[in-house]
Amino acid sequence: QVQPVESGGGLVQPGESLRLSCTPSGGSIGGAYAMSWHRQAPGKQRELVARIIARDVINYADSVKGRFTVSRDYASNTVYLQMNSLKPEDTAVYYCNIYGAWGQGTQVTVSS
Numbered sequence: 001q002v003q004p005v006e007s008g009g010g011l012v013q014p015g016e017s018l019r020l021s022c023t024p025s026g027g028s029i030g031g032a033y034a035m036s037w038h039r040q041a042p043g044k045q046r047e048l049v050a051r052i053i054a055r056d057v058i059n060y061a062d063s064v065k066g067r068f069t070v071s072r073d074y075a076s077n078t079v080y081l082q083m084n085s086l087k088p089e090d091t092a093v094y095y096c097n098i099y100g101a102w103g104q105g106t107q108v109t110v111s112s
Contacts (some may be wrong), residue, residue, distance in 0.1 A: 002027035004096040009106030012086055020081040020106060022096030030074050032098050037070060037081045039092035039108075046095065050081060063089075086110045 008020040020037070029035060036051035050060045050070035058070060069082040079096060086108075093105040 002099045002101045004098050004101055004103035006094065006096045006103045006106040009094060009108045011109045011111065013112050014087055014110055016086055016110075017082070017084045018086065018108060020083065020094055020096075020108075022079040022081075022098070022103060023077055024098045024101070027099060029072055029077055029079055029098060035072065035079045035096070035098045037079075038095045038097060039090075040095070040105075041089075041092040044092075049094070052079070083108070088112075 003025045004022050005025055006020060006022050008018060010018060012018055034051060034053045037049040038046050039049050040046040048061055049064055050068055052058050052070055052072060060068060067085045072079045088110045091108060091110050093107050095105045096103045
């Protein structure tokens with residue numbers, strides 16, 4: 001059973017960067033049709049942040065375009081989310097989804 005494991009969250013100031021990582025225990029990203037990052041802020045619904053479909057189709061939420069970059073490294077079996085120019089409104093728990101399975105999430109807090 002595939003279980004994504006996220007890491008890399010933390011507390012940063014506005015304008016700073018973070019890189020999140022997701023590795024699926026029990027599975028390989030090479031066989032995944034889609035892999036995605038989502039986030040859920042307090043009191044809000046979970047929303048799509050970025051996704052890779054069929055290896056070369058990449059989509060981003062409008063709110064993160066130009067600031068976030070999703071990528072994957074098959075050698076390390078990891079999906080990344082590079083987040084630059086972070087804003088307080090990016091504060092949320094970030095989740096990875098691969099093979100339809102959700103990770104436990106990693107907290108990102110952007111505050112001065």
